[in-house]
Amino acid sequence: MTDQALAVDQQAMETQPQGLVVNSLTHRYGTALAIDRITFDVRPGEVVALLGPSGCGKSTVLRSIAGLIKPQEGTITMGAQRLDTMPARTRGIGMVFQNYALFPHLTVEENVGYPLTCQGLPRSERRQRVAELLTLVRLDTMARRLPREQSGGQQQRVAVARALAARPNLLLLDEPFGALDRALRFDLQVEMLRLQRSLGITTLIVTHDQEEAQSLAGRLVLMNKGRVEQIDTPTAVYDAPKSLFVNSFIGQANQLPGIIQSAGADHSIVRLAVGQKIKVPRQVEFVVDAPVVVTCRPEDVTLVSGANATTLPARVSVAIALGPTLVHELTLADGTEIRASQMRDQSMRPGKPGEAVFLSIDTARCHIFPAPAGSSLSSSPSH
Ligand SMILES: Nc1ncnc2c1ncn2[C@@H]1O[C@H](COP(=O)(O)OP(=O)(O)O)[C@@H](O)[C@H]1O
Numbered sequence: 001m002t003d004q005a006l007a008v009d010q011q012a013m014e015t016q017p018q019g020l021v022v023n024s025l026t027h028r029y030g031t032a033l034a035i036d037r038i039t040f041d042v043r044p045g046e047v048v049a050l051l052g053p054s055g056c057g058k059s060t061v062l063r064s065i066a067g068l069i070k071p072q073e074g075t076i077t078m079g080a081q082r083l084d085t086m087p088a089r090t091r092g093i094g095m096v097f098q099n100y101a102l103f104p105h106l107t108v109e110e111n112v113g114y115p116l117t118c119q120g121l122p123r124s125e126r127r128q129r130v131a132e133l134l135t136l137v138r139l140d141t142m143a144r145r146l147p148r149e150q151s152g153g154q155q156q157r158v159a160v161a162r163a164l165a166a167r168p169n170l171l172l173l174d175e176p177f178g179a180l181d182r183a184l185r186f187d188l189q190v191e192m193l194r195l196q197r198s199l200g201i202t203t204l205i206v207t208h209d210q211e212e213a214q215s216l217a218g219r220l221v222l223m224n225k226g227r228v229e230q231i232d233t234p235t236a237v238y239d240a241p242k243s244l245f246v247n248s249f250i251g252q253a254n255q256l257p258g259i260i261q262s263a264g265a266d267h268s269i270v271r272l273a274v275g276q277k278i279k280v281p282r283q284v285e286f287v288v289d290a291p292v293v294v295t296c297r298p299e300d301v302t303l304v305s306g307a308n309a310t311t312l313p314a315r316v317s318v319a320i321a322l323g324p325t326l327v328h329e330l331t332l333a334d335g336t337e338i339r340a341s342q343m344r345d346q347s348m349r350p351g352k353p354g355e356a357v358f359l360s361i362d363t364a365r366c367h368i369f370p371a372p373a374g375s376s377l378s379s380s381p382s383h
């Protein structure tokens with residue numbers, strides 16, 4: 001083996017990605033519980049997205065991993081090493097925030113090289129590494145510019161290059177594209193995926209944007225009110241949500257309130273508040289009379305011309321053609337609003353406002369969840 005090949009091999013060994021394990025992380029700001037026993041892992045080289053509404057504790061998890069705050073309970077390990085007991089600067093983490101956080105008075109190359117200057121890397125090596133990084137994020141022609149002479153997307157790529165400069169074991173991204181417009185976000189997401197794939201770096205990204213999470217991450221950690229609700233691949237989360245929260249947060253979910261009429265071995269029959277009965281494959285066991293919500297995705301609701309035993313009568317509120325799909329907003333007899341979304345074809349006629357139609361629901365794809373506390377149905381006693 002040549003010396004050069006050996007050097008490359010050694011570098012590859014050093015940069016062999018490691019996995020991150022977060023175990024039972026709990027943090028309070030004062031007395032307010034921000035995150036509550038958060039447990040998940042990121043496998044070596046994997047991209048995981050922490051996803052949830054604003055205020056659910058995503059940044060608190062990220063800041064704990066980075067060492068910017070000290071959580072009261074739980075452990076964080078990377079490979080065989082405990083991270084949470086180490087000082088922030090020795091954890092080997094690169095971090096990118098929403099607001100770029102570049103030094104305004106430093107040029108692009110000085111910004112990217114800053115962590116290397118701090119590490120005391122010799123000037124020549126530093127220059128070479130910075131040039132490589134700028135090529136990687138396709139900004140090699142902008143080395144001498146100041147951040148204010150760049151667009152938002154370019155500044156964010158500088159921030160990514162800077163985060164990668166010290167060859168971190170773990171890349172943390174907190175709403176990295178949140179300040180950018182939609183088209184640019186998509187370009188940067190594609191760019192980020194390319195970069196991550198080529199480097200194979202273990203990556204945790206925080207976002208409140210479900211599309212961003214689904215396009216970037218192999219697995220999603222769904223958070224709500226400081227807790228983990230579900231950890232799964234994007235498709236598993238979409239097809240088999242474990243809670244009403246997840247069902248409604250990822251994609252859209254129509255909600256039909258009802259009461260369990262019978263709970264069989266493979267089906268539950270729900271008496272909907274609107275009057276009809278609906279038979280849904282059993283996912284969890286419910287007791288008879290339990291107040292529940294049956295959910296269905298808009299794409300699983302179809303407008304049909306004739307009534308039968310399983311259709312629901314409805315009235316069209318509005319029909320909207322959205323590119324390839326035709327979306328109907330409808331109202332059931334009891335006032336429940338429901339959305340239907342179908343791929344448009346030539347023969348399809350959009351419903352007129354006020355028109356009476358019938359809905360066929362693909363019950364095999366429905367889910368049943370306990371009625372949320374405080375809803376009108378949940379106030380009735382369940383046995
Ligand atoms: N420095 C802080 N001091 C007090 N409360 C905070 C602080 N940072 C965040 N919080 C609170 O902790 C909760 C979680 O916040 P955060 O982790 O920033 O959520 P997210 O990133 O999901 O929007 C929120 O209720 C927020 O108001």
Ligand SMILES: [Mg+2]
Pocket residue numbers: 058059060
């Ligand atoms: Mg945040």
